[in-house]
Amino acid sequence: MDKTMRFDLISLSLFVAVAETQNLTHAARIKHTAVSAVSKRISELEQQVGTQLMLRMPRGITLTPAGHSLLYHARQVFRNLEKMEEELSDYAAGIRGHIRIYTISAALMNHLPRVVSDYLSHYPQTDIEIEEQTGMSVVQGLLAGEADVGFFSSWTPSAGIEYWPWQHDLLSVLVWPSHPLAARSELTFADIVNEKMIGSHRNSAVSHILERQARALGKTLNMGLRVSSFVSMAELVAQQLGIAVLPVNEVASSTLHSGVRVIPLTEPWARRDLLVGVRDYGQASPSVKTLLGNLLPAEQAVQPEGEAERR
Structure with missing residues (x-):
């Protein structure tokens, strides 16, 4: 025997309207439906699920625990329907996603x-x-x-x-060509911890890990400037306003700025995974x-x- 519940979208829509307004009359007005018709739909839903969904109070409607559960899932249904409609409209318009x-x-x-x-x-x-x-x-x-x-x-x-x-990436140090470290093929964090630095924004993962590693060495980073753009950081390095540490080991120096050198850090913590998520x-x-x-x-x-x- 098939015991699957089959919900009517109109009834669910009316239920959501009542739950959100907490008032049968207001919900009926919003949905352009008679109050008696709304009440009948709610009663039919309660009969279908086998439990009370709403408590009729003197000043309005209060949801039961079952009602809160149905409201959550009903909202999910309508969100998915909107997403479906949007995606199908994209297909019809030739956007295809x-x-x-x-x-x-x-x-x-x-x-x-x-x-x-x-x-x-x-x-x-x-x-x-x-x-x-x-x-x-x-x-x-x-x-x-x-x-x-x-x-x-x-x-x-x-x-x-x-x-x-x-993907994987590696933190690298950006210096200008005449900087004392520019001739090095690789660097440790101890080599640069005392340098004046150009940092990314304070909330970036790179900023947090550099500050943590500096504390481990008993140091405080000398952040003279902070900018959010990699290209802007490279521009400032080229102007000799400080060095920078960025995850740009696979990027040619000229891509950022012709006046900088990119030197990888050898620290194990300087290597990280890039993730893709949903x-x-x-x-x-x-x-x-x-x-x-x-x-x-x-x-x-x-x-x-x-x-x-x-x-």
């Missing part, structure tokens, strides 16, 4: 442009938005539903996110899954590392 990407600077500078270019060569009508953010803002954007895909580093706490290893792979749009499929082996995309950690 919309992807919102939040990314840290390192991914945007080193790898992401190639990824986007390759994807758009196969799906040229996809609409892609890219916003540069700090690692924490990338994760928060994914959790809030503001971003569909996020690129961040393994240094960033990522609870609640499904993610996969994607809030919920199972709920991701076909466009997002296709993008991830281009980045990752199929079996890896199905089982993200972040999901395993949360279980």
Whole structure:
């Protein structure tokens, strides 16, 4: 015997309206429906689920625990319907998908442009938005539903996110050509800890790890300037206003500025993973899954590392 409950969308919509206004009359007015019809729909829902969903109080409506549960799931249903309608409208308009990407600077500078270019060569009508953010803002954007895909580093706490290893990078030191360290092929953090530095914004993962490593050496970093752009940092280095530490080991000096040298740090902690993540792979749009499929082996995309950690 099939015991699956089949809910009517009109009844669910009326239920949500009543729950949100906490008043049958107000909900009926919003939905352009008679109060008696709204009350009848709610009663039918309660009969269907086999328990009371609302308490009729003198001054309005109060949800029971079962009512709160139904409200949560009903809202999810309508959000998914809106997402479906938006995506199908995109197909009808020839866009064939919309992807919102939040990314840290390192991914945007080193790898992401190639990824986007390759994807758009196969799906040229996809609409892609890219916003540069700090690692924490990338994760928060994914959790809030503001971003569909996020690129961040393994240094960033990522609870609640499904993610996969994607690339690796290495912190490197930017110096001007006549700087005493410019002739070196590699550097340790002790070589630069006393230098005047140009730092990224205070909330960046790079800033946090450099400050932590300086404290481990009993030092305090001399941050003369802070800017958020890698290119701006390189410009300031070229003007000999300080050195900088950035995850740009694979970027040619001339890409940032012809007046700087890029020298890798040899510290083990200077190496990190770049991750790609989503809030919920199972709920991701076909466009997002296709993008991830281009980045990752199929079996890896199905089982993200972040999901395993949360279980």
